[in-house]
Amino acid sequence: MNDIPFTASATPSLGIELELQLINLIDGHLSDKSLEIIPLCNDDSHIKKELTLSTIELNSSVHDTPFTLYEEINTLARKVATIAADKQCGLCGGGRHFSNIWKNQTITPSKRYAELHELQGFLSKLSCVFGQHIHVGVGSGNDAIYLCHALIPYLPHFIALSASSPYYQSEDTGFDSSRFSALNSFHTFGQIERDIDNWHKFIGYVEECTELGVIRSQKDIYWEVRPKPELGTVEIRVCDTPLTLFHAAMLGGYAQLLVKYLLKNRVPIAQARNAVTHANAFYAQRYGYEALYIDINKRIRIPLTVHIQDMFSTLENGANVEEKKVLSYLSSYVQHGVNDASRLREKVQSGMSELEVISDLMEMLLPTAHITHSPS
Template identity: 60%
Template sequence: MSKLPFKSSPIHSIGTELELQLIDLEDFDLSSKGIEVISRYCDEQHVKKELSLSTIEMSSSVHATPFTLFTELNTIARNLSEVAACYNCGLCGGGRHISNHWTNQTITPTQRYREIHQRYGFLAKLSCVFGQHIHIGVRTGDDAIYLCHVLTPYLPHFIALTASSPFYQSEDTLFDSSRFSALNSFYTFGIIDHTIATWNDFSDYVEAAIRLGVIKCLKDIYWEVRPKPEFGTIEIRVCDTPLTLLHAAMVCGYAQLLVKHVLKKRVPIESVYTSFVNSNTFNAQRYGFKADYIDSTRAIKTTLKSHMEETFNNIWQDADAYEKKVLRYFKVYLDHAVNDADFLRGMAHQGMSESSIVRTMMNLFILPDYIGSKGNTPQ
């Protein structure tokens, strides 16, 4: 097979996709009016259908900084919220609805989503959860494959920073991010195979996977970091959708800095035990910032918080003034060590009703002047 084409894009450029909860303002459960809202908004570039009718995907343009990205996201979100209100609906972030039962989900009636439902059965409805996907521009397919490998140790950072799904069907899961449990049953979920080291290797894999019926197209590869050759990006897919747009934009800024950092260092791809990778991922999902962490490079056990602090300090050395703004944001955030999951639990522990919690989530989503706050969650 000839090598898959890879569309080069501006290096280190960023963009994001946010899967948003569409909320019924009568009962604050999920609404199935996604097609109506999306059709009325009438901008397929920025507002798109997703697997369930209760999910609206909001997509950004390409940006050089997280600050311009935030401005665009905020504009789209406010306009989209006004359209949703015409159908007595609201919008919010969060990796899962607090109380909705998976059987109540309705699959969006497109050919691709019908095929997914037919192939995966009940798993398709279970996977109607809400995540943030981060795109970073790269020049070549080989760079994309390299990044799919070397970013793996840092994925727990993004999990802890965005975890916002502690509740499932009105129960506290004890996880900061329970969204993963709806996704990891897909057999193409996980991390890139260690045998795929170059773009040619990836092209060979795709050819064989399509020929043997493992996948039908590139979209069926659900790796935690995957190449997107049609965009010229790599896509990080481990994040819950944050509660605020500022935090979503700043997480993209962190991904941008991390990619710059690892491409500059250009360390060899490390052979790591899969169980160690899975342990780090699981612990970040379960415990957030309080997770243990296995540093495979040094063969030591540490904490996720320590590994994040060390990474921030390493990146700081070569950061410019704008990049240091991003790092300062996360240094303060990490000092507080309170993520969205903690914030949601805090409201529940204070006795707030589920509808009141969802209402607060909607208010946070369209809050325009959140830049001055400390971290992502109100203190």
């Protein structure tokens, strides 16, 4: 069996990947100019291309706190927006473009993306959606595998807290997060299999799936929580891209606190039926804050917001000043009962045009940055 080395990292360090919409400033539609903009940024480590030309991905450095992460991601986004403005483009958050027609998307030229397009067909363009991936550093592969299981009960928290994709092709889907409808068809999407309970078994799983042609490489495993051995992290992949960068950073802070707590207070790998964990995720996608949550330990259904706030209260015990700021922000966010999906609906229901909505979203992400041109 071939070894997959796990690069241990400081626990619990923090990083994020943030997929942003590249917007045509003239009509508010998605723009395909990412390859005209990214090289001008001169930062291949932090500003990257993605599967479609209408996406620009920001990759943070490794941070100790979400507050320094926010400072960096804000600086990166402003740099991109300034250069994009010269191409009549801007940036905004949101898990899905308000009116994007999937067939109009262009796959980014690259060998890997061409292979994905060949395998996935129309799903490659249909999956032109925008997410936030959160990386938290862990000390070993075994810890990463444990967390792939232990974090599953909390994924609905991240779904509801980040939900920002209620519209698809200008229609209200009824979902707070419709982004998943474009991802669920991928054959390697989902959650870690129950019998993979240590790093050795994960290596065996990767080897078997590769030999059988299920995957080409470990990169093809799209679990909702997965290990990232080359980075020494566990990666949470269920978040829509929020409408503001600060909220994205605070979601990273919550993940960091959860990982810290779960490593200190080890729990048995949950034996909840897949139907239960899938139902909890579905309800969060569909209803956001109004979702019910199946508490498998107590065998009851409770409001998802109660489960979220209970976890915030647990994490507050022993939290330092900065960690309490993260929890206070998110707790207030939940108490107000308005998430990004609600904000989008409010804009549309107020009578704003599509272009006005998109302009507002660009302003929310980076106030005035999308109209600031770089010096000639």
